[in-house]
Amino acid sequence: TFTHIFGYFSSRLNQKEKEHFFSLLEDFRKDLIEENVILELLKNWSFRFEEEYLQSQTLFEPYPKTLEKDT
Numbered sequence: 001t002f003t004h005i006f007g008y009f010s011s012r013l014n015q016k017e018k019e020h021f022f023s024l025l026e027d028f029r030k031d032l033i034e035e036n037v038i039l040e041l042l043k044n045w046s047f048r049f050e051e052e053y054l055q056s057q058t059l060f061e062p063y064p065k066t067l068e069k070d071t
């Protein structure tokens with residue numbers, strides 16, 4: 001899923017951004033970071049490159065904010 005979304009941006013990213021993404025992906029596979037780290041990066045790129053289709057996906061916000069924390 002992450003690499004599929006990455007495909008929407010890959011031609012518009014510089015080499016360092018691509019390397020950073022794949023480094024994060026490797027860290028996720030090793031359980032060093034949580035998936036939300038990668039999702040936030042992809043979400044930011046969806047705003048940067050105005051990918052409205054991706055912005056509307058529930059993957060980025062699976063639950064309404066009103067359900068997230070009730071403190």
